[in-house]
Amino acid sequence: MKALTLYQPWATLIAIGAKKVETRWWSTKYRGPLAIHAGKLLNFINMRHPDCVLEGEIADRLNQYYNDRNRKGEPDYKIFRFQNYFPLGEIVATCELVDIVCQELKFPHGYTPIIHSNGKQWVLSPEELAFGCYEPFRMLWLLSNIKKLEVPIPAKGHQGLWEWDEK
DSSP states (O other), X not given: OEEEXXXXXXXXXXXXXXXXXXXXXXXXXXXXXXXXXXXXXXXXXXXXXXXXXXXXXXXXXXXXXXXXXXXXXXXXXXXXXXXXXXXXXXXXEEEEEEEEEEEOSOOOTTOOOEEEETTEEEEOOHHHHHTSOOOTTEEEEXXXXXXXXXXXXXXXXXXXXXXXOOO
C-alpha cells in the first residue's frame, strides 16, 4: 500500500476525520488506498493558525482519541498543548486518495469554499481551512473512507509517496 508521511498534528487530524483534504505543493497520478504515517517530528511552528482553539465536534473527537488511547487531554483544547500526546513514527490511519485538484484561486474572506471533483462536492469548513494551506496553485489531496487504526503501527516514513508493507 502507498503511504504518505505527515508531520503531527495533521496525521492525527486526518485519522480522526477532522481533516479530509491534505494540501501539498506537488501532485501524483496515483489514486487508491493510502496509509497515513505520522512522522517522527512535530511541526507546530508552521501551523497556519498556531493559536487555533479546537472547539465543538473536533475538540470532542480529539478528546475521544486520547481517551481511547488512555491518555489525558488538556481542558482548553489548544492544539499545541497536545504535542506530547501525538503518535510519532507510526501509521495512524488508512484512507482512499480519490483525487487531486489544483487550488487555482484565493478564497475570498467569509466565503465557504466548495471543491468539485468527480461529481462530488467537498465543502471546506473553517476548521478544514485552518488545517491546510489553501494558497493558489497548491494541490488539494481529497481523502475519503478514512479509518483510524485502533493501535498505530510503527513504521519508518519517507518523503513523497512510499510503499508500506502492511505485514
